[in-house]
Amino acid sequence: MDVTVKTHDGNISATALGAAVHGLQPFLHDAVVTLHAPSFVISPANGQLTDGADGFYHGDSRALSRLAVAASNAVLAPVAGGLQGADRADFRAVLRGLGEMTEDPVVALHRRRTVTSGRLEETFTVSNAGARPVRLRLTVQAATDLAPMEKVKAGHLLDHIPPQAVADGLLWSRDRFAVRLHSTPSPDTLDAAAGQLSYDIELAPGQSQAVLLTCTAAHADGDQFPAPPTAQVPWSVPVLRSADRRFDRWLQQSVADLDRLRLTDPLSGDNAGARADQFLAAGAPWYLTLFGRDAIWAARMLLPLGTDLAAGTLRTLARRQGTIVDPATEEQPGKIPHEARRTTQQFSDTLVLPPLYYGTVDATPLWITLLHDAWRWGLPAGDVEQLLPHAESALAWMREQSAADGDGFLKYVDQTGRGLANQGWKDHDDSIRHRDGRLAEPPIALCEVQAYAYEAAIGGAALLRAFDRPGAEVWEEWAEQLADRFRERFWVQDALGPYPAVALDRDGRPVDSVTSGFGHLLGTGLLNHEESALLAARLTDPDLDSGHGLRTLSSASGGFNPYGYHTGSIWPHDTAIAVHGLVRAGFPQAAASLASGLLDASAHFDARLPELFAGHSAEAGARPAPYPASCRPQAWAAASSVLVLQAALGLDADVPGGTVTVAPTFAHEYGPLTVTGLRVAADPLEVTVAADGAASTVAPEGMTVVIDQS
The missing domain is CATH 1.50.10.10 (Glycosyltransferase)
Structure with a gap:
């Protein structure tokens, strides 16, 4: 059943369970959450950040609310996506209508996500497995409302903050919270007003090309509770x-x-x-x-x-x-x-x-x-x-x-x-x-x-x-x-x-x-x-x-x-x-x-x-x-x-x-x-x-091990 929901873009008809409904707590049950406290990313299984609670967050603030990719003259069709660990995720899609000579798709997009404290890296790799060259324009749209967490949780939809164009990317800031999106390589076209970074890609058969987007987020007064060094884990891994x-x-x-x-x-x-x-x-x-x-x-x-x-x-x-x-x-x-x-x-x-x-x-x-x-x-x-x-x-x-x-x-x-x-x-x-x-x-x-x-x-x-x-x-x-x-x-x-x-x-x-x-x-x-x-x-x-x-x-x-x-x-x-x-x-x-x-x-x-x-x-x-x-x-x-x-x-x-x-x-x-x-x-x-319930141990010296099989 279609329902009408209010989003940043106005009133739209949506069937997605995760769609934002103004004033109601967003749903997360089918979300992919990549995490490295105090930062994390929420997205659906297609990897796109577009709606509801989607976004890159740091320190109880949303750093990005939108990070969506599209390709000209092609339909982006997600085929797989999910976690590759607590702080990493992979998403795969095919670009239908590009370079195809049979019913088999040949151009694919592999999106890889890694989160560390205060930093998100998204790598977009386009590959051509077909028999002829392909040309496309890959466009990434980025936006943010810099919303505090309690507003997101309450389902309040805030207006996007206009970005500033900076070298190789975009910058947003408000209330001593700053977010920067950097591109490697530089985009062929940067439209700051629209929040768009575009790349003209030409691929010969068997070729691939990658774009790395790095988003950093920081509060001017530092993290309330910083992340510890990765290696200093306070427990033994069982x-x-x-x-x-x-x-x-x-x-x-x-x-x-x-x-x-x-x-x-x-x-x-x-x-x-x-x-x-x-x-x-x-x-x-x-x-x-x-x-x-x-x-x-x-x-x-x-x-x-x-x-x-x-x-x-x-x-x-x-x-x-x-x-x-x-x-x-x-x-x-x-x-x-x-x-x-x-x-x-x-x-x-x-x-x-x-x-x-x-x-x-x-x-x-x-x-x-x-x-x-x-x-x-x-x-x-x-x-x-x-x-x-x-x-x-x-x-x-x-x-x-x-x-x-x-x-x-x-x-x-x-x-x-x-x-x-x-x-x-x-x-x-x-x-x-x-x-x-x-x-x-x-x-x-x-x-x-x-x-x-x-x-x-x-x-x-x-x-x-x-x-x-x-x-x-x-x-x-x-x-x-x-x-x-x-x-x-x-x-x-x-x-x-x-x-x-x-x-x-x-x-x-x-x-x-x-x-x-x-x-x-x-x-x-x-x-x-x-x-x-x-x-x-x-x-x-x-x-x-x-x-x-x-x-x-x-x-x-x-x-x-x-x-x-x-x-x-x-x-x-x-x-x-x-x-x-x-x-x-x-x-x-x-x-x-x-x-x-x-x-x-x-x-x-x-x-x-x-x-x-x-x-x-x-x-x-x-x-x-x-x-x-x-x-x-x-x-x-x-x-x-x-x-x-x-x-x-x-x-x-x-x-x-x-x-x-x-x-x-x-x-x-x-x-x-x-x-x-x-x-x-x-x-x-x-x-x-053992399968019969009998227990044995390798225990520290000086400790008496009591094995109770009763």
Whole structure:
């Protein structure tokens, strides 16, 4: 069905799903995203930058919104296009009607794309495989609106900025952001007003000719979070060889994407050449910057590959930890921030976020748990000790916030009137609702946040005790009291039995919808075995388990929508957390079932799992449907591959105690397998699991390996 959409060129009729619709978030599900943070390119599979969110971006600004090629006297017919790595893509087309003597096309265009930080290179190679000479004019049209990311995300179409003609190319600039397009060789004709570079090409049989366009983009005050040196990767690269090649490919693609999501903290390092702290940007295109919760979860998932990323993430967030009470930003002493941007983000009249925004209830306890887990995986004692004052401040924030209303639970409410209405990971306006579909009224106490707080208190106590600091017993007692309160207040019941409500609302009443949040409770210590068994059974029930992963909201709940951002969609990291939690809680069979669905989904998304996808049942179709506006790649979706592998191996480390545990749970389903590139205390670890599930290791000297085959 044709729809009329508004574009830069006026009103046109379009059937393309990715066409720009003014005022609506652009769709990305069929986009090719090439990435080298803080830069990336979005295009359809034909390689042309023309519409919607298409473009070359750098530092939350669009550098190019159009880069389209055409040939005179020929029809450009795309035949293939896609990624050749996280930061490279190839696109092939034939030029129909040129030099043809039979029905076979003979003139082809090969477009190669490479992205590095602040730089895009596009090489156009025209080749003639025919028997006679051909002549054509190749024209590239370039344009930009220099739009800030929040305008693109909101579907606002801005006017193009007029370019200036410069030597061998074009220049655009506004608000201290400059973009230059340079051509090698020089164009035969440069029409700056039209943004066109044209090349007169003559090719004898068997000849080819190439044009290189280089686009550079820079903010005058530099990058907010610069890219790190390519070689300074803060983890060991794992290599999996298994009987299920889908798993191998998923891990390989995920690690490649994670490599290009790396950013550095400019507040770290020194003039003597010390390496700057690295962290992972949340995802492209919408969140290619520091997000506290996302960076913490991704670093935690990657701990089996080393602790350097965790250390960089912890320090980057500690430098921005709250020190004052500021209602405008929701900063509070000890609180870990939600996100950091270059400028204020105005998504709408009701959603305006300051550059450093603290509207998150869960990043603070998760930060404490990351520090604890990194210590167990071998983060050097000196690094841990340096961060303990920040951990104590974070623990104090948990105590003060849980005591604020007198009920002992961590909760949130938007204090600004223009911030996030929901401040857990399910942060969409409509994400927390009762079983009948009614929205919960804030302040809201989320079930998973209480689990994070419990785990943080126990982990914090372990750190305090290990480093001879006071308060361990107090925090252990605090955690047990929280567990008792949770057991008393959160549990509700439906026809299938007892379960924890997703939250408590303003009046302390349970918000009784059934959600994927169950998976975040498992393995944290908040629940006993019987309670965990109840949740293990619920997580594998068809209303939550779609066959491709967990739905964020039960399909039996009011307000369920398979395309709802947090009300029925599937988030890979959410499912992976449940897989790991099920293994930690002693339910490997349930974990194996969920992991199998996620692995199947990864194959359908070409091994690059998106931020989220639609929550349709696998029985409705073998291929999962995309969520059209999803980030892809996205940090915790990519890091989920490592967490699922860790769960399959039953891998855990206690470096302070001198042990590594390998307890294969469902790894035999992918066996025989061998994984190299794991790290414990910066030393290599290799694990092999035979087809019958028997495990063996090559482990660091001085570490006791415990292999549990039970």
